[in-house]
Amino acid sequence: MTTRMVGAPVARSEDPRLLRGEGRFLDDLGHDAYQVAILRSPHAHARILDIDVTDALEVDGLIAIHTFEDLPPRLQQPMPLLIPHPALTAGRTQYVLADGEVNHVGEAILMVVATDRYAAEDAVERITVDYEVLPAVVGPENALAAAQFVHEEIPDNVAAHLQQTIGDAPRAIAAAPHTLEFRLDIERSASTPMETRGTYARWDADDRRLRLYTSTQAPTSVRAAVASFLELPLAQVECIAPDIGGGFGVKIMHPWPEEILVPWVARELGHDIKFVEDRREHFISSNHERAQVQWITVGFDDAGRVLGLDVRFIHDHGAYIPYGLIVPIITSTQLIGPYKLENYRVTFDSVYTNTVPVTPYRGAGRPQGCFAMERTIDRIARHLGLDRTQVRGVNFLQPEELPYDFGLTFQDGRPYCYDSGDFPASLAMLKTLIDWDGFEQRRAAAAAQGRIIGIGMAAYVEGTGVGPYEGGHVLVEPGGKVQVATGLSTQGQGHQTAFAQIVADQLGVAFEDVEVVTGDTRRFQYAVGTFASRAAVMSGNAIHLAAVKVREKALKLASDALEVDVEDLELAEGRVRVVGSPDTSIDLKVLATLSNPLRYAFDDSARIATQFATPADPDAPPVGDDEAPGLEATDYYSPVRSTFANGMHAVEVEIDPETSDIRILDYAVVHDCGNLLNPTIVKGQVLGGVAQGVGGALYERMAYDDHGQLQNASFMDFLIPYATEVPAVRIDHLETPSPLNPLGIKGAGEAGVIPTSAAIAAAIEDATGIVIDAMPISPSQLHERRLARPVTAGEGTP
Amino acid sequence: MSTTDHAATATTSPGGTPSGTDVEVVVTVNGVPRSATVPARRLLSDFLRHDLRLTGTHVGCEHGVCGACTVLLDGAPVRSCLAFAVSIHGREITTIEGLAADDGTLHPVQQAFQDEHGLQCGYCTPGFVMSACGFLADEPAPDDQTIREGMSGNLCRCTGYAGILAAVKQAAGALRTTGADPRAKHDPAAGGQR
Numbered sequence: 001m002t003t004r005m006v007g008a009p010v011a012r013s014e015d016p017r018l019l020r021g022e023g024r025f026l027d028d029l030g031h032d033a034y035q036v037a038i039l040r041s042p043h044a045h046a047r048i049l050d051i052d053v054t055d056a057l058e059v060d061g062l063i064a065i066h067t068f069e070d071l072p073p074r075l076q077q078p079m080p081l082l083i084p085h086p087a088l089t090a091g092r093t094q095y096v097l098a099d100g101e102v103n104h105v106g107e108a109i110l111m112v113v114a115t116d117r118y119a120a121e122d123a124v125e126r127i128t129v130d131y132e133v134l135p136a137v138v139g140p141e142n143a144l145a146a147a148q149f150v151h152e153e154i155p156d157n158v159a160a161h162l163q164q165t166i167g168d169a170p171r172a173i174a175a176a177p178h179t180l181e182f183r184l185d186i187e188r189s190a191s192t193p194m195e196t197r198g199t200y201a202r203w204d205a206d207d208r209r210l211r212l213y214t215s216t217q218a219p220t221s222v223r224a225a226v227a228s229f230l231e232l233p234l235a236q237v238e239c240i241a242p243d244i245g246g247g248f249g250v251k252i253m254h255p256w257p258e259e260i261l262v263p264w265v266a267r268e269l270g271h272d273i274k275f276v277e278d279r280r281e282h283f284i285s286s287n288h289e290r291a292q293v294q295w296i297t298v299g300f301d302d303a304g305r306v307l308g309l310d311v312r313f314i315h316d317h318g319a320y321i322p323y324g325l326i327v328p329i330i331t332s333t334q335l336i337g338p339y340k341l342e343n344y345r346v347t348f349d350s351v352y353t354n355t356v357p358v359t360p361y362r363g364a365g366r367p368q369g370c371f372a373m374e375r376t377i378d379r380i381a382r383h384l385g386l387d388r389t390q391v392r393g394v395n396f397l398q399p400e401e402l403p404y405d406f407g408l409t410f411q412d413g414r415p416y417c418y419d420s421g422d423f424p425a426s427l428a429m430l431k432t433l434i435d436w437d438g439f440e441q442r443r444a445a446a447a448a449q450g451r452i453i454g455i456g457m458a459a460y461v462e463g464t465g466v467g468p469y470e471g472g473h474v475l476v477e478p479g480g481k482v483q484v485a486t487g488l489s490t491q492g493q494g495h496q497t498a499f500a501q502i503v504a505d506q507l508g509v510a511f512e513d514v515e516v517v518t519g520d521t522r523r524f525q526y527a528v529g530t531f532a533s534r535a536a537v538m539s540g541n542a543i544h545l546a547a548v549k550v551r552e553k554a555l556k557l558a559s560d561a562l563e564v565d566v567e568d569l570e571l572a573e574g575r576v577r578v579v580g581s582p583d584t585s586i587d588l589k590v591l592a593t594l595s596n597p598l599r600y601a602f603d604d605s606a607r608i609a610t611q612f613a614t615p616a617d618p619d620a621p622p623v624g625d626d627e628a629p630g631l632e633a634t635d636y637y638s639p640v641r642s643t644f645a646n647g648m649h650a651v652e653v654e655i656d657p658e659t660s661d662i663r664i665l666d667y668a669v670v671h672d673c674g675n676l677l678n679p680t681i682v683k684g685q686v687l688g689g690v691a692q693g694v695g696g697a698l699y700e701r702m703a704y705d706d707h708g709q710l711q712n713a714s715f716m717d718f719l720i721p722y723a724t725e726v727p728a729v730r731i732d733h734l735e736t737p738s739p740l741n742p743l744g745i746k747g748a749g750e751a752g753v754i755p756t757s758a759a760i761a762a763a764i765e766d767a768t769g770i771v772i773d774a775m776p777i778s779p780s781q782l783h784e785r786r787l788a789r790p791v792t793a794g795e796g797t798p
Numbered sequence: 799m800s801t802t803d804h805a806a807t808a809t810t811s812p813g814g815t816p817s818g819t820d821v822e823v824v825v826t827v828n829g830v831p832r833s834a835t836v837p838a839r840r841l842l843s844d845f846l847r848h849d850l851r852l853t854g855t856h857v858g859c860e861h862g863v864c865g866a867c868t869v870l871l872d873g874a875p876v877r878s879c880l881a882f883a884v885s886i887h888g889r890e891i892t893t894i895e896g897l898a899a900d901d902g903t904l905h906p907v908q909q910a911f912q913d914e915h916g917l918q919c920g921y922c923t924p925g926f927v928m929s930a931c932g933f934l935a936d937e938p939a940p941d942d943q944t945i946r947e948g949m950s951g952n953l954c955r956c957t958g959y960a961g962i963l964a965a966v967k968q969a970a971g972a973l974r975t976t977g978a979d980p981r982a983k984h985d986p987a988a989g990g991q992r
């Protein structure tokens with residue numbers, strides 16, 4: 001029997017190519033293309049009075065300059081609002097090039113095309129733009145105060161106001177024995193993948209056909225957008241996501257202005273065109289996330305049971321809102337975490353500011369929600385003098401209560417309903433993994449040496465695998481290779497490996513014989529995209545279903561050819577064989593040939609196939625009504641609703657008594673994403689997420705000044721963790737399979753980042769006794785807080 | 799607004815700008831003499847990627863922080879985004895393309911990255927591999943902390959570094975066993991195979 005691949009830590013098939021330097025990332029393509037540079041606004045808010053390009057015309061290598069006025073009418077329309085919502089009453093999106101007004105530093109004003117990027121940048125530098133600078137709105141509270149307006153016609157700066165409720169929170173809080181009220185702040189961060197954005201277009205004038213390569217998480221949607229803006233038949237546009245150097249959400253945004261401009265100008269000039277963003281551009285023109293201010297009121301009983309929770313928050317979505325309310329809606333719902341909340345009210349305002357727009361970054365609103373809920377639970381425990389894990393325990397939904405429908409609406413417009421999980425079991429595993437109960441001894445031992453240490457934890461539930469669908473195509477070639485395609489694209493998740501594992505198992509073929517293509521509309525036209533930890537769940541299951549169909553087709557063909565009942569056949573080692581007498585068999589590749597009534601004897605398998613050809617019924621068509629030539633199948637997976645993964649993190653930190661330097665001593669993760677397709681890949685996803693979470697907790701903040709200037713738009717100043725900042729992480733998996741899909745899997749991509757800030761805040765608070773209500777926190781901020789507090793407050797023994 | 803006809807007069811190598819300050823740069827890359835005539839301001843990273851079309855060297859920041867562009871210059875790791883191509887005239891460069899054996903067999907550092915899941919998207923990977931080769935030449939028997947510090951000049955946004963650190967450790971062991979120079983092209987015949 002062939003060894004089962006699904007669930008095994010199979011080494012990734014994409015690695016050798018990437019390790020030899022043979023990757024094909026966006027900027028590795030199109031060496032002969034003209035290059036684009038964009039002139040971007042230096043002001044957060046301004047009217048454009050005049051643009052003078054005279055000096056730029058002298059630049060050697062200049063090809064063309066385009067402003068808004070030079071664009072055809074279709075390109076002068078605002079970019080799409082991708083996800084409308086009834087509450088989104090004042091939605092604004094940007095133009096591909098600014099139409100007389102700019103609303104954030106970095107907004108695209110004009111496009112220069114030149115023979116190379118050096119020349120294009122030379123030209124940009126020589127263009128003079130006259131601005132009337134307008135007052136900038138920076139920060140969520142300033143936005144809501146509405147002394148100035150981002151968009152003149154929206155006088156409160158509010159795009160949407162939304163409330164969701166379960167039960168009656170204000171009433172439950174009023175009746176509760178204890179109440180607490182407090183505020184939390186989360187700063188801006190961003191995905192910052194190591195590869196910036198890029199787009200490369202080739203226009204074939206003879207075929208009137210466009211090929212677009214772009215570093216996107218949603219190639220089928222980019223294709224549709226480009227076809228629409230360029231007024232081309234969909235059939236004349238192909239979009240390919242090549243190797244992508246990380247996405248983490250920012251590359252799900254589409255279309256970017258450059259994804260429209262580059263193909264348009266390629267067609268205009270009849271020449272290959274490429275745009276590759278530099279790092280500073282990425283900071284000021286590619287989207288950010290996270291920033292929220294939250295106000296929380298909670299009522300609870302003596303055991304710490306939450307009786308009512310009332311949350312209000314402002315979500316800063318920046319200058320435009322192309323992605324709708326996805327992020328704040330996720331915060332609103334996923335905030336609940338693993339707890340049974342019967343009285344909950346959440347209200348948010350999504351506000352405009354003169355800063356880079358906000359769209360999902362890994363976690364997509366969940367880290368903020370988790371921060372709110374977990375800081376709340378810790379406050380309750382502190383107030384009552386109870387162990388923090390104990391307070392979590394009394395609030396958990398119990399496994400027998402699942403599936404549990406909260407009565408809220410999730411990001412996909414479907415019921416917010418947890419399908420699976422065992423939170424008490426996860427907590428027990430976590431406590432063992434980090435030795436929670438032994439911590440007080442460790443604390444005492446450390447204190448005896450003058451060291452300050454603390455422990456904290458945080459739990460989350462993550463809706464993954466959101467719909468509406470993904471598809472998969474599986475084809476057995478007459479040569480024996482199995483070709484697999486799915487429409488969504490890959491940014492390092494190892495799809496090529498994981499999807500090949502699924503198909504190898506279904507068809508009983510060698511893993512090496514399965515070739516997977518993702519993100520190429522020439523191979524698969526219908527797809528949604530890679531986001532919301534959905535690729536493995538959605539495309540994995542779609543490919544599985546397609547492979548099952550191919551398997552059934554192979555069995556039927558073999559049954560006819562061998563004259564054996566289907567029940568007596570099995571697929572293994574690249575063949576269909578008779579159970580119990582494996583020598584009676586037929587190769588899958590021969591079946592692939594047999595499946596096509598036209599079989600010229602081009603090769604051996606075609607010659608072999610003829611010997612099995614059943615005598616044709618002269619009265620029946622060679623391809624029957626419900627048949628198709630080829631050993632192939634396409635299928636789609638479309639779940640009724642999302643599947644919910646969950647997990648818990650615990651962390652031990654040490655605070656330097658002199659400098660308040662924060663060091664992570666130990667980090668433990670318990671993670672439940674259902675069945676694991678490939679434990680190595682899942683572990684990698686979790687570890688990568690934790691590293692980003694550590695960045696968000698301790699280092700990463702987009703530092704805007706009052707004028708809307710981003711003060712730290714480089715890796716020199718915006719600190720993402722190096723190896724020295726990321727702790728060793730220990731992981732334990734609990735596998736409660738999802739009942740919603742055939743593979744029993746749940747998404748894993750975002751999990752690692754969600755509870756990290758909350759857990760680290762809890763540990764710092766536990767170490768120092770100082771309430772942590774804002775993230776990230778730097779040693780200097782912590783130091784000031786420690787200096788400012790009364791001397792009587794003890795440290796190390798809170 | 800305006801379209802000029804400069805395209806017709808652009809005559810330099812692909813990606814080149816016509817200029818009076820073009821310079822011929824002759825270097826040895828991965829043991830092979832290479833040359834190209836480029837503007838004086840051409841970055842070494844662009845020279846490798848676009849003039850020599852060795853696109854394995856990546857660019858993540860172009861300001862010397864991320865390490866994605868790391869190559870070996872006369873055997874020592876340097877950031878190719880911080881050097882001008884003209885400044886390395888006559889010298890020797892090793893890039894990621896110069897490590898695997900001619901038959902494609904992975905170099906021990908590359909193999910270790912695969913074995914230890916030291917890469918996800920693979921964008922930072924060439925820089926890490928080149929840094930590791932330079933590091934292991936100086937530190938053939940590093941302990942865990944030395945590896946962590948030695949690899950702390952490169953950024954990875956995907957992996958959380960655990961797999962990378964484990965890979966460097968594995969590679970150190972493999973290279974010590976064979977005695978091969980970590981910076982040399984892999985030679986399976988010389989007992990270089992793990």
Ligand code: FES
Pocket residue numbers: 856857858859860861862863864865866867868877878879880
């Ligand atoms: S590209 Fe050279 S250090 Fe980042």
Ligand code: FES
Pocket residue numbers: 194245246492916917918919920921922923953954955956957
């Ligand atoms: S593997 Fe993606 S940045 Fe390192």
